[in-house]
Amino acid sequence: MTLEKKSAAATHGGPVNTEPAAKQARNHTALPKARTLIEALPWLERFHGRTVVVKFGGNAMVDEELKRAFAQDVVFLRYAGIKPVVVHGGGPQINAHLDRLGLESSFTAGLRVTTAETMDVVRMVLAGQVQRQLVGLLNEHGPFAVGMTGEDAHILTAVKRYAEVDGEQVDIGLVGDIVKVEPGAVQALLDDGRIPVVSSIARSDDGHVYNINADLAASALASALGAEMLVVLTDVEGLYADWPASDDVISRLTASELEELMPTLSSGMVPKMEGCLQAVRDGVGTARVLDGRVQHSLLLEIFTDEGVGTMVVPDPVDDTIDDLNHGGLA
Numbered sequence: 225m226t227l228e229k230k231s232a233a234a235t236h237g238g239p240v241n242t243e244p245a246a247k248q249a250r251n252h253t254a255l256p257k258a259r260t261l262i263e264a265l266p267w268l269e270r271f272h273g274r275t276v277v278v279k280f281g282g283n284a285m286v287d288e289e290l291k292r293a294f295a296q297d298v299v300f301l302r303y304a305g306i307k308p309v310v311v312h313g314g315g316p317q318i319n320a321h322l323d324r325l326g327l328e329s330s331f332t333a334g335l336r337v338t339t340a341e342t343m344d345v346v347r348m349v350l351a352g353q354v355q356r357q358l359v360g361l362l363n364e365h366g367p368f369a370v371g372m373t374g375e376d377a378h379i380l381t382a383v384k385r386y387a388e389v390d391g392e393q394v395d396i397g398l399v400g401d402i403v404k405v406e407p408g409a410v411q412a413l414l415d416d417g418r419i420p421v422v423s424s425i426a427r428s429d430d431g432h433v434y435n436i437n438a439d440l441a442a443s444a445l446a447s448a449l450g451a452e453m454l455v456v457l458t459d460v461e462g463l464y465a466d467w468p469a470s471d472d473v474i475s476r477l478t479a480s481e482l483e484e485l486m487p488t489l490s491s492g493m494v495p496k497m498e499g500c501l502q503a504v505r506d507g508v509g510t511a512r513v514l515d516g517r518v519q520h521s522l523l524l525e526i527f528t529d530e531g532v533g534t535m536v537v538p539d540p541v542d543d544t545i546d547d548l549n550h551g552g553l554a
């Protein structure tokens with residue numbers, strides 16, 4: 225019997241496998257899993273102890289399952305020794321609430337035209353509804369998430385912002401531009417092992433409250449925290465090269481290349497890419513735009529060799545940044 229087996233193996237040219245079939249089957253399923261875990265090792269080493277600011281967009285958070293998967297990913301980062309900060313939007317949720325009140329939603333250059341009445345709704349929906357939901361989902365895993373808005377502890381200070389349309393300054397109401405960030409309260413939470421969840425609202429030095437685009441709020445906070453990475457989750461695969469004519473995703477571009485593209489962008493991509501550009505210019509390692517509709521895209525981006533979406537790297541690209549290319553660690 226043994227002889228027969230040996231000669232069969234020899235005719236196939238392979239080594240003789242004396243392992244019982246059950247063990248072989250176990251190895252067959254276990255090894256790929258182990259390889260996937262080991263693939264994460266260089267990235268765990270690279271990002272351990274670093275701060276990652278994740279912007280969760282309103283369009284990516286309309287699906288309950290996606291929200292749960294997002295919360296799992298963020299808690300995973302926390303357990304992996306990375307310090308995640310969540311900055312959230314809620315555009316669609318604000319639109320829905322305004323609609324219920326019979327109020328119109330209007331945007332100029334990707335920014336909501338914000339009257340005093342709209343501002344009340346923005347504040348209520350972001351801080352009272354969306355942020356509470358995210359905090360609740362994260363805290364299903366432990367006592368981690370603490371919600372706050374940019375108004376708290378003077379985290380975000382803004383001045384009135386005008387939208388630029390064809391070179392003209394357009395008044396869009398109570399929309400703010402962040403001019404100062406005091407990240408101390410956020411840093412204290414991170415140092416305490418918590419996960420700060422920040423709503424994109426700011427105050428001005430004279431006590432006004434401003435509506436801040438969440439991409440820009442995330443970018444400013446990432447810069448002030450000296451974050452390793454800004455990750456923006458949205459409802460497209462990344463930055464399309466020639467949108468809406470094509471949906472070819474640009475996988476990687478430098479700050480200068482992005483700056484050149486800026487005038488060609490439209491709608492929600494304008495503040496998103498402005499935020500990415502600003503962040504890498506301010507010293508954030510990389511800024512990435514990912515498809516929030518894909519479950520666990522955050523984990524896939526951070527812990528696997530194949531990047532998903534668009535990555536913006538600083539100018540000029542040095543060796544360290546090259547290592548972070550979507551091709552993986554060299």
Ligand SMILES: Nc1ncnc2c1ncn2[C@@H]1O[C@H](COP(=O)(O)OP(=O)(O)O)[C@@H](O)[C@H]1O
Binds near residue numbers: 282283284459460464
């Ligand atoms: N070049 C582009 N690449 C990808 N999306 C673009 C581009 N230009 C405009 N967009 C639009 O921007 C939208 C993303 O912005 P937005 O709706 O504000 O997302 P979020 O709610 O995640 O902040 C996309 O759904 C798409 O319609």
Ligand SMILES: CC(=O)N[C@@H](CCC(=O)OP(=O)(O)O)C(=O)O
Binds near residue numbers: 282399
């Ligand atoms: C000034 C401005 O446009 N503020 C945004 C804030 C929320 C946001 O940015 O939400 P998303 O990330 O889901 O788009 C708004 O009112 O819709």
